Amino acid sequence: MDPGAELGRELSTAVVMFHEAVGAHLGVTAGDQRALGVLARHGAMSAGALAKEVGLTPGAVTGMVDRLTRAGLVRRDVDPADRRRVLLTVADGAGASAEIFGSLATEMTAMISRYTTEEREVIADYLTRTVEILRDQTRRISARQR
């Protein structure tokens, strides 16, 4: 097998396994983590908006947010402007998640700092293109669905 492809697959496996371990450790599901990602990108949003975004019913989101808040990953506040609504924000707190991701970030930063500026540019370029391809392929697969 092409050594590049092999590396890519290993990275992919490593990423997925890391995510699984984090999920198991914090007591959140893969879907919960996806919702967290949506929330991180989008910023504060209501429970209903999140439900629409992740394609689940409001009821499911209640359970999801329960788990995420229990894990200390998300804050759930009543919207002062409309007290029926629940505003969700990614908790910037300490806690288990900060410990986990902080440690990863430290390692990654240290590793990256050993490259020259030019090398870092190459790496960033590669990552950007890879993300693009992955998103593209994900769309393609999802479109083929049934």
Added chain:
Amino acid sequence: MDPGAELGRELSTAVVMFHEAVGAHLGVTAGDQRALGVLARHGAMSAGALAKEVGLTPGAVTGMVDRLTRAGLVRRDVDPADRRRVLLTVADGAGASAEIFGSLATEMTAMISRYTTEEREVIADYLTRTVEILRDQTRRISARQR
């Protein structure tokens, strides 16, 4: 946020979402895909050995292999040397999975071919180190588990 970290998170999300889409498309779970990864790395192995490797009971592996064979990802053969045993191998066949991963591989190969040899070495080095860190961190988290 550090642009490098941001890119890393995006890649991670893209990888996970790609995996989820593949799983949904082929009708296999995340666990199934992990087992497939084990099988790919290890080569042919018996159902019992796979069960031990992924930490599930033999009964669960039966169902898992059912799904994987149904998706055309794995072959299930009786071991001619010991006919109680079931030999599992990654199916190198055509089918939906080949179409999916083939397309991804084509895109990635084309993208990588645009870099010089030196650049490719930098990228490979980066990927290798990243995988190492991820595996390390995964171990760390799993160890912390109660």
Added chain:
DNA sequence: CGTTTTACTTCACCATACTAAACTATCCAG
């Protein structure tokens, strides 16, 4: 050979996360 062990499958049961729908609280329109 007959008994015991081994390898996988099958079965009954359990946990979990989902949906649909009833319920509660709040907002808005007349």
Added chain:
DNA sequence: CTGGATAGTTTAGTATGGTGAAGTAAAACG
């Protein structure tokens, strides 16, 4: 105000993937 719409939670039911143990077939042992 009052009636209806909206936001989220709660609840009853469903699907799925897991465990543990019984069942089936093949190998190994004495």
